[in-house]
Amino acid sequence: MAKSVLIIEDEPFIIEALTFLLEREGLELSSYSDGEGCLDVISNIKPDLLILDMMLPNVSGMEILEKIRNSREFSALPVLMLTAKGQVRDREAAEDAGVNIFMTKPFANEEIISNVHKLLKN
Amino acid sequence: MSRSLIGTRIRERRRTRKVTQTALAAQVGISASYLNLIEHNRRGIAGKTLLSLAKALDLNPRDLTEGADLGLVNRVREASARNRTIPTELERLEEFIGRFPGFARLIERLFDQQQAQDQNLQALSDKVSNDPFFAEAIHLMLSNITTIRSTADILKNTTNIPEQIASKFLSNLLEESERLSQTASDILDHFEPSNPKLEHINEENTPETYLEKNKFFLEELENAEITPEQLAASIGLNNEDEQDLAIKAFEKYQTMAEALPISQFLKEAAKLRYNPLKLAEQFQTDLPTTLERLAHMPDEDHLPKFGILECDGSGSVLYRKQLPTLSLPKYSSACPLWPLYRSMSQPMQPICALFDMPTGERFLSYSIATFAEHGSFNMPGRLKATMLFTQDYQKILGKNTIASLPHLSVGLQCSVCPRNKCEARRSTYILG
Incomplete structure (x- = not known):
């Protein structure tokens, strides 16, 4: 059974590119473009991996990450966080909140594919 | 003179x-x-x-x-202190100003412009560091670049890509490139030097310079010959924002002139020895307005000369009228020991004190900090402090009163203040 990946990102073209790339790797892709209500989406889809943008409308990626880590059901969900804010303090804050991999935009396609496989393997 | x-x-x-x-x-x-x-x-x-x-x-x-005045001496001295790589003959400064007042004014003007440019640079630096627009624009650009890079990579390196998907990605690429161009253009517009929000640096035409040219007494508003809007329109301002600021400044003047009509005020002021509290009571108005009135009287020899400084709760200067013997900083904060700042720790409490400058001048001051009217619930109070000051205190106070007032030893700014043991010092004395 194909592993599933949920992308929470508000840039539609990034979602399209990632979806194309990761489907070619044999993964099942879903996406959602708002911070609000995404826990319900996660609960419905039950993904094996979450690709999460840090800056989202309404609720930030950091707040979502904290909620995930504090939840009983998804606390172990692997999270790959994407952000245009590449400052050291942002990375540290994300690591403190329990991110698995932190990637800054722009990134290379091979890099994100490699990181997705790494997280799914674990 | x-x-x-x-x-x-x-x-x-x-x-x-x-x-x-x-x-x-x-x-x-x-x-x-x-x-x-x-x-x-x-x-x-x-x-x-x-x-x-x-x-x-x-x-x-x-x-x-x-000849020259002490305010000019202080400004040229400060200009020298801020440009220490050029040794200047400070011991002959007064002689220089006395002999070449025009050149001295030129130095003062260039120094003012230098400070204004420093302010401009600081504003730009603040924009880059803290500007939410800039942060958002950079975030958007990086997202645009991510899409372009990822999509271009797919198109170049993927074999057997279905034509429909390739066409969609090409369309995405074009659209995202346009968005990137637009974002870059928006950033350039935001930092364009002609951005009207940065034009306050041009100080040729401002309400303050207009008041200064007219010795801080505007006959046309005193006599209600013109409205604040008409006056603001007549002084050649750069844009609508400046017009609005000028209208507000002149409306404030008009309010003061209406509350305290000048001919009646001058008679009462002479009788009450320019005591602002008694004058406020006599005219049934508030103390800050009375302090403003005292700073905006006709420039006549027999009248005491008052300067005024107004700042907000952060200490930023809102309005100033200098005296030849006391130049007031506009872009940086002054000595923290001034009664003006002291009044902010005791809002609504009028403070009367004498203060001595390191150069020997003594000034009488009246200060008060008040809150602006509440605009909405749960907002912190907006504090405004006003300080009126004069060197002509012997004309208006008796000897016993003078002796009973607190005497404060203050400076202008730390950088030009020689009071080395001052506990309030926050930077070194650069003339020492």
Whole structure:
């Protein structure tokens, strides 16, 4: 059974590119473009991996990450966080909140594919 | 005509002629201690004493009264301090200003412009560091670039890509490139030097310079010959934002002139010895408006000369009227010991105090901090502090009152203040 990946990102073209790339790797892709209500989406889809943008409308990626880590059901969900804010303090804050991999935009396609496989393997 | 350097000139002339203070004082019929105060610019001098001293020193009285003022001396001194790589003959500064007042004014103007440009740079730096628009725009650009890079990579390196998907990605690429161009263009517009929000740096035409040119007394508003809007429109401002600011400034002046009509005010002020509390009570108005009125009287020799400084709760200067003997910083904060700042720790409590500058001038000050009217619930109060000051305090206070007032030793700004043991010092004295 194909592993599933949920992308929470508000840039539609990034979602399209990632979806194309990761489907070619044999993964099942879903996406959602708002911070609000995404826990319900996660609960419905039950993904094996979450690709999460840090800056989202309404609720930030950091707040979502904290909620995930504090939840009983998804606390172990692997999270790959994407952000245009590449400052050291942002990375540290994300690591403190329990991110698995932190990637800054722009990134290379091979890099994100490699990181997705790494997280799914674990 | 300023008389701020008269004392210094008398002292220099007396020393040149090798006359003692005691001998000169006896010659003109005043005490040596009084002459000492005059020579240190702590006492005003005019009339008979001025004529007698000029005669005793074999000078035309105009030689003593004409020329530079202490405010200009302080500004040129500060300009020198801020440009320490060029050694200047500070010990001959007063002589220089006396001989070349035009060049001195030019230095003052260039220094003001330098400070304005520093302010501009600081504003731009703040924009880059803290500007939410810039942060958002950079985030957007990086997202645009991510899409372009990822999509271009797919198109170049993927074999057997279905035509429909390739076409969609090409379309995405084009659209995202356009968004990137637009974002870059928006950033350029935001930092364009002609951005009207940055034009406040051009100070040729501002309400403050207009008031300064008119010696802080606007007959046309006093007599209601013109509206604040008409006046603002007539002074050649750069844009609508400046027009709005000018209208607000002139409306404030108009409110003051209506609450305290000048002819009636001058009569009462003379009777009440320019006491702002008594005047506020007499005219049933508030103290800050009365302080403003005292700073905006006709420029006539027999009237005491008042300066004024207003700041907000952060200490940023909102409005200022300088005196020739006290130049006030506009872009940086002044000495924290000024009664103006003290009043902010005791809102609504009027403070009357004398303060001494390191250069010897003494000023009487009246200060009060008040809150602006509440605009909405749960917002912190907007504090505004006002300080009125004058060197002509002997004209308006009796000796006993003067003796009973608190005397504060203050400076202008730390960088030009020699009071090295001051506990409030926050930066070094750069002239030392």
